[in-house]
Amino acid sequence: MTVFEQIAMGVLVLCSVLCIYRIAKGPSAPDRTVAIDILGTLIVGFCCVMAVKTGREYYMNIAIAWALISFVGTLALAKYLEGRSYDA
Amino acid sequence: MPELAYWLIGIGLAFDVFGCVGLVRLPDVYNRAQAATKCVTLGTCVILAGVATAGFGGAVWPMGVKAILCAAFILLTSPVAAHAICRGAYLSGVPLTDRSVADDFAPRAQDIRGEHQAAELQRAEHEETQAS
Numbered sequence: 001m002t003v004f005e006q007i008a009m010g011v012l013v014l015c016s017v018l019c020i021y022r023i024a025k026g027p028s029a030p031d032r033t034v035a036i037d038i039l040g041t042l043i044v045g046f047c048c049v050m051a052v053k054t055g056r057e058y059y060m061n062i063a064i065a066w067a068l069i070s071f072v073g074t075l076a077l078a079k080y081l082e083g084r085s086y087d088a
Numbered sequence: 089m090p091e092l093a094y095w096l097i098g099i100g101l102a103f104d105v106f107g108c109v110g111l112v113r114l115p116d117v118y119n120r121a122q123a124a125t126k127c128v129t130l131g132t133c134v135i136l137a138g139v140a141t142a143g144f145g146g147a148v149w150p151m152g153v154k155a156i157l158c159a160a161f162i163l164l165t166s167p168v169a170a171h172a173i174c175r176g177a178y179l180s181g182v183p184l185t186d187r188s189v190a191d192d193f194a195p196r197a198q199d200i201r202g203e204h205q206a207a208e209l210q211r212a213e214h215e216e217t218q219a220s
Contacts, residue, residue: 011104018108021112028117034117034125041162041166042132044132045135048097048136051139052097060158064154067161071165078172081176082176082179
């Protein structure tokens with residue numbers, strides 16, 4: 001079933017393009033931070049599809065590590081936003 | 089790979105698409121954060137459930153265990169991250185959309201800003217006494 005995995009990859013690329021549009025356009029810094037967080041979660045989805053496509057389980061190690069590091073990065077960005085005035 | 093895995097991965101991808109459309113179409117940060125976080129978290133967890141089904145069904149059991157672990161991490165961390173971003177956005181003064189009908193965080197946010205200013209004043213005084 002390679003067609004299924006190709007369609008799944010295409011759908012995830014579409015989602016990433018929507019996120020990158022929001023990162024590029026986003027009127028304020030929190031918009032971009034939300035979009036970066038969502039992009040991190042989508043990358044976990046990419047890792048899942050790659051694991052199913054190739055049948056190798058080390059892609060799931062990448063997914064776990066990416067989920068945790070993305071969480072820490074997002075929390076750091078959120079603390080940074082809190083002490084900072086709105087700049088459009 | 090069992091057929092259930094394909095169904096689960098397909099449903100998860102559909103949720104991801106809806107979440108990202110919400111991220112692009114909704115009017116302000118708070119709406120975008122709630123739509124995107126809920127939909128993409130659930131979508132990715134359903135994809136991970138599909139991978140776990142594929143792993144256990146295809147006798148690659150480490151893949152299944154890791155997928156369940158990863159789903160647990162995402163379910164725990166994603167709402168916390170979205171809450172922290174929205175709190176930071178509100179405290180840094182990003183306006184709500186003009187179609188909002190309620191703003192229950194406003195008095196508490198004033199208190200928090202006052203506490204921050206008091207802490208900064210105290211720190212400045214402390215530094216002055218240290219310098220002299």
